[in-house]
Amino acid sequence: MTRLLNSLMPASNSYMCARIQTAEPHIPRNAGLAELRKAAARCKACDLWKLGTQTVFGEGSEHARVMLVGEQPGDKEDRQGRPFVGPAGAVLDRALAAAGIDRDDVYVTNIVKHFKWEPRGKRRIHKKPNVVEITACRPWLDAEILVVRPEVVILLGATAAQGILGRSFRVSQSRGQWLDSDIAKHVMATGHPSSILRAQDDDTRHEEMARFVDDLRKAAAVFHRLKAAS
Numbered sequence: 312m313t314r315l316l317n318s319l320m321p322a323s324n325s326y327m328c329a330r331i332q333t334a335e336p337h338i339p340r341n342a343g344l345a346e347l348r349k350a351a352a353r354c355k356a357c358d359l360w361k362l363g364t365q366t367v368f369g370e371g372s373e374h375a376r377v378m379l380v381g382e383q384p385g386d387k388e389d390r391q392g393r394p395f396v397g398p399a400g401a402v403l404d405r406a407l408a409a410a411g412i413d414r415d416d417v418y419v420t421n422i423v424k425h426f427k428w429e430p431r432g433k434r435r436i437h438k439k440p441n442v443v444e445i446t447a448c449r450p451w452l453d454a455e456i457l458v459v460r461p462e463v464v465i466l467l468g469a470t471a472a473q474g475i476l477g478r479s480f481r482v483s484q485s486r487g488q489w490l491d492s493d494i495a496k497h498v499m500a501t502g503h504p505s506s507i508l509r510a511q512d513d514d515t516r517h518e519e520m521a522r523f524v525d526d527l528r529k530a531a532a533v534f535h536r537l538k539a540a541s
């Protein structure tokens with residue numbers, strides 16, 4: 312399993328793992344999603360378990376052809392223990408529907424499984440995970456990929472894309488393109504739905520949503536082709 316996990320990791324991450332504690336020792340061998348989820352609930356491989364309410368593991372069919380990978384759970388996801396159930400999840404649902412992908416056909420997860428936040432008054436404000444936390448948590452995503460074996464992986468936003476494709480990867484330069492990666496046959500990076508929510512005005516928000524749906528439509532075309540051929 313270690314060899315398989317290493318083969319899924321960019322060289323820079325393998326190097327980092329030599330120095331950073333990761334979740335790998337906590338991952339049960341030959342486990343299905345239910346067992347992985349249970350083990351992840353006890354993970355303390357980085358300090359984020361102290362901040363989040365609970366581990367938010369991925370969700371969806373073990374046989375999903377499409378996997379969507381975001382950054383980390385948000386406030387609502389942290390409270391409910393499920394990925395993409397907050398405002399960004401609602402945007403994602405609308406975009407998937409517009410692109411012709413049923414959410415039941417996809418597996419949704421994050422590259423970091425605990426909510427990282429800082430207080431602002433009574434609110435918990437999202438804080439971007441750092442390279443130590445991303446590297447620590449990466450083995451959980453690798454384990455999900457090994458079980459689900461998705462044919463299409465969509466990386467949502469820069470944190471997920473750089474966590475998988477390397478820190479020099481720029482979503483702004485390569486979004487919507489099919490990329491070479493060991494994690495799946497068809498890999499694409501696009502924006503994160505939360506960035507659509509942060510758009511400065513309605514026109515920008517509509518434009519960003521249209522771009523997001525266009526990218527998902529490319530994934531939908533591959534998904535429907537694979538489905539028809541099986």
Ligand code: SF4
Binds near residue numbers: 359425449
């Ligand atoms: S963020 Fe990931 S590695 Fe860190 S404690 Fe949570 S599950 Fe473990």
